Amino acid sequence: MEKSKHQHINNQFASDNYAGICPEAWQAMQAANSGFVSSYGDDLWTERACELLRQVFETDCQVFFVFNGTAANSLALASLCRSYHSVICHELAHVETDECGAPEFFSNGTKLLHVDGPGGKFDLAEVERAITRRSDIHYPRPKVLSLTQVTEVGTVYTPDEIRAASQLARQYGMKVHIDGARFANAVVSLDVAPADISWRAGVDVLCLGGAKNGMAVGEAVVFFDRELAHEFDYRCKQAGQLASKMRFISAPWIGMLESGAWLKNARQANACAALLEEQLSGIEGIHIMYPRQANSVFVAMPESVTVALRAAGWHFYSFIGSGGARFMCSWQTTEQDVLQLAEALRLAVSSADRRK
Ligand SMILES: *Cc1c(COP(=O)(O)O)cnc(C)c1O
16 A cells, blocks of 8 residues: 555645544534434434525525535436436536546436536537537437536636526526535635525525535535425435434534534635645746636646656646646645645746756
8 A cells, every 4th residue: 555545644735525524513523422313314413404504595495415426416416307318517527527427327327418618617608509409309308507616627607607507507498406516615705695606596406515615524415496306315315325324414514504614614725725826826837727716726837847746745636627737725724735835836846947
């Protein structure tokens, strides 16, 4: 096994899921750990967590908790589609590139149709082309428009953009799904009410991320249209996503929402990425690829710099999005971590220069 698998990794900007559990989530989980409580979500913790989500979203939504984002997205999409339908998403969408075919699997064959668009956001003209390209019986019928908020390249759809996407979808009788693994980062970035970038903008189902926001495990599937949630509990159970000790998944949501930690954590992560962007923008040979709008910075840099940075022990991804290096900040990232990374990058650039 590699050394890194045994040790704490300090020099890491690989993912926000490298971070631990934040104190608010941890304490709430501990608070739930007393005595016997009924199982499978039939408990006061789960009831309270659902109620808090209804308050946060200012509407009577229906909420389900599952273990991870892949399950949340796949089961949500499966509940919106029949097997002969299709889902339109961006070509970089997590549901398309990073879920190992789970959306197709859980929907028994619903096809994902991907479209292009700059900055990780789909172009609505492209979406409309994909919808209207064919109307014959041989083409999988478009049924859902799925968007990722924050996008896979760290950009954020504005309320207007979401509204326009929803309007287009409605026009063709389609539903709207959001993969919100980093939804909290978008709320903070846009400084809007969560409702403004979900149901008030026409969204039917939101998969709200917990793990990357500071929880151990668990994502919330939020149905704004309750009819679409019909028998979703059976779908979760069949897919192995119904936790018997549900309180330990739902209680952390109470801790996160009541304390405001879900937004505080996102604010910290976004602020670190903003600082990183500022630090990197002055370094020659380093090019920031997308507008930094949430908690990640994507960078194009010479291969020699990438190699030098990795050799110095830094962890980051280079395969996400379109090929640059991705530096992802989390609730646990500190200003000092960012300054150290910036310093390491400056060193890597100058040592790569010297070798020329
Ligand atoms: C991390 C992530 C998910 C969820 O991934 P899981 O590993 O299944 O929890 C979903 N969508 C996006 C955009 C993500 O970054």
